[in-house]
Amino acid sequence: MxxxxxxxxxxxxxxxxxxxxxxxxxxxxxxxxxxxxxxxxxxxxxxxxxxxxxxxxxxxxxxxxxxxxxxxxxxxxxxxxxxxxxxxxxxxxxxxxxxxxxxxxxxxxxxxxxxxxxxxxxxxxxxxxxxxxxxxxxxxxxxxxxxxxxxxxxxxxxxxxxxxxxxxxxxLTGVFYNKELAAEAGIEVPPATLDEFEQALETAKEAGQTPISIGALDSGGAHMWAALLNSMMPVDDYRAWVGGEPGGSITGDDALAATEKFTAWAEQGYFNESANGTDQEASTAQFVDGQSVFLMNGNWAAAQVANEMGEDAGFFLLPGLEPDSPAVGSGxxxxxxxxxxxxxxxxxxxxxxxxxxxxxxxxxxxxxxxxxxxxxAPAADGVLGDLNTEFARVVEADGLNVFPDFSAPATYDAMSSGVQELIAGRTEPAAFLEELQGIRDEHHAE
CATH class of the missing domain: 3.40.190.10 (Periplasmic binding protein-like II)
Known part of the structure; x- marks a missing residue:
């Protein structure tokens, strides 16, 4: 990419x-x-x-x-x-x-x-x-x-x-969770649907906890946005856009709804404070230090989480809209x-x-x-075992989506800065998606 x-x-x-x-x-x-x-x-x-x-x-x-x-x-x-x-x-x-x-x-x-x-x-x-x-x-x-x-x-x-x-x-990217903090707040994990996960974020917020930590200073915010696309946008539609198929679009109703939900979560205070000034390494450090119930990150953070949290940590894919939605993740x-x-x-x-x-x-x-x-894959327990299990589910469902910046060489910079603008409330979801679509279309018109 x-x-x-x-x-x-x-x-x-x-x-x-x-x-x-x-x-x-x-x-x-x-x-x-x-x-x-x-x-x-x-x-x-x-x-x-x-x-x-x-x-x-x-x-x-x-x-x-x-x-x-x-x-x-x-x-x-x-x-x-x-x-x-x-x-x-x-x-x-x-x-x-x-x-x-x-x-x-x-x-x-x-x-x-x-x-x-x-x-x-x-x-x-x-x-x-x-x-x-x-x-x-x-x-x-x-x-x-x-x-x-x-x-x-x-x-x-x-x-x-x-x-x-x-x-x-x-x-593979997904959601790490702190079992102890989730239990204290009365949150059942892993959630079966996206609505259940959103309710978990609200419950954590009401309990005085930071619901989810993301590192939007680099690409953690983009991972969170992409996970919502995976949950709410049909796989074929997403792949048509990111893979360069004629007519592929990121500006449709499903992508817009996912981006609006991302913005709403920021407005409701579900993300860690100063997410735009926090990179993935720091967001992971906050999570293992017990400062958030959830963490959006990828397998590269799993070893640190496992070493510092042991059996108190778990991992799941952001769930789909329905309990039987196929497993889809970015990787x-x-x-x-x-x-x-x-x-x-x-x-x-x-x-x-x-x-x-x-x-x-x-x-x-x-x-x-x-x-x-x-x-x-060698056998593993705890969060590493969860990661292997979720990856096997994704492979079985043919649900591994490439990252959004596959759409064009110039997408990454626009996406990263645009996600930060969404978090800060300085741009509208539709405008963000139109910019990414324009970059993608220009690339394929060359």
Whole structure:
């Protein structure tokens, strides 16, 4: 996404970038032409050649997780050596297009929608459909995770076309809750409907508690707004808008009602005081310190919550309008694409396939992510167990929605500042949605 790290990071950033860099393309590359672009071969092999290969790995976050994934992969493929290289996130986003179109393009790079959609259109990313079929990736990765990484040849419309990357660790946002404070206020958790959750916020307020903590200084406010969209806007309508389908809109009645509810909750004092001056890290600290009944955040906060609150914390998805509404939540993945210029497509594809293994699932889980292979997720108790259960529900319902800033590269800044304006009562919901729609439409008209 345009700013995947910005919208999913807090403490532990929910983005790990991998770049496996090779030498200048040679005769056994994946068919690169003089522009560096290439078509995916019709037939591919899942056999990694016996000759020794050295691949460079550059990444932005999670060094311990990356080191462990590398070690586990190298143990399975001793002929492949991976040399990790750290890159700051802002430097990566600014430089990845240049790197991927250079004579020394990386073999594998974290897929970033805003930075890399142009690389799809220019042919610098390998079409992964043949490898997906050869490795049976639809059976190993959650379909919704692969759908998020499928795009047409323009690189602007998602959910259709060819597979461009595979997930390496999933994320999910939702509501953490303090069991002790909820019991003191007489709140039953988890709620079965959105109305029940709204009543819980009101009950907490009447009990003199802060109902819910959000970190709107960065992206916590946007997570709260997106959660309301998930609860109140049909999945197909949301995906048509965010995925770039012709006619997709965020200005309809359902999105407006969700945005009006977000504004009403701010007006009624359900959010933490000074939410606009609080980031996700601080909002999580407030929650674990017992200063709010609920917290809107993502899986990257779960380890801190579990460590500091133990069995006194839980997690649930913001519920839908009806008790039997399908499970829907916002999330994306650390994901990896292969350069069209790679000299070692078999080794690169083997690394991507390894990310769905049980070994990788254990490492990904310890790194703070939800393993894309749900069946391989290690058993967990407490809030971490709740998180795994809710993620499995979302996968089962095909209900994982990408974050709103997937709609266009310029959406994130407008969305973040607009959410703050909504909280402060300085803009109207309809005006906020019209601005986001305009940015999205302008992007697709280019």
């Amino acid at each position: 345009a700013t995947t790290r910005s919208i999913t990071a807090a403490g532990l950033a929910a983005a790990v970038t991998a770049i496996l860099a090779a030498c200048t393309p040679g005769s056994d590359s994946a068919g690169a032409d003089d522009t560096g672009s290439a078509e995916s071969p019709d037939t591919v092999s899942t056999e990694v050649p016996d000759e020794e290969v050295t691949l460079k790995l550059a990444f932005v976050d999670g060094p311990e997780m990356v080191d462990e994934l590398i070690a586990a992969f190298e143990e399975e493929y001793p002929q492949v050596t991976i040399d990790p290289q750290f890159t700051e996130f802002t430097d990566y986003v600014a430089s990845i297009r240049l790197n991927m179109t250079s004579d020394t393009a990386p073999d594998i790079a974290q897929f970033n929608v805003g930075a890399m959609s142009d690389l799809i259109a220019s042919g610098h990313l390998l079409d992964l459909d043949p490898y997906s079929e050869a490795y049976s990736w639809p059976e190993k990765f959650p379909p919704v995770g692969l759908e998020q990484l499928t795009a047409d040849d323009s690189g602007k419309v998602y959910g259709t076309g060819s597979l461009r990357a595979v997930p390496a660790g999933m994320s 994306f993945s650390v994901s990896y694409a292969i350069s069209a210029q790679t000299e070692h497509p078999e080794a690169a594809a083997a690394f991507l396939d390894f990310l769905a293994s049980e070994q990788a699932a254990e490492i990904e889980s310890q790194g703070g992510f939800l393993p894309p292979n749900v069946d391989a």
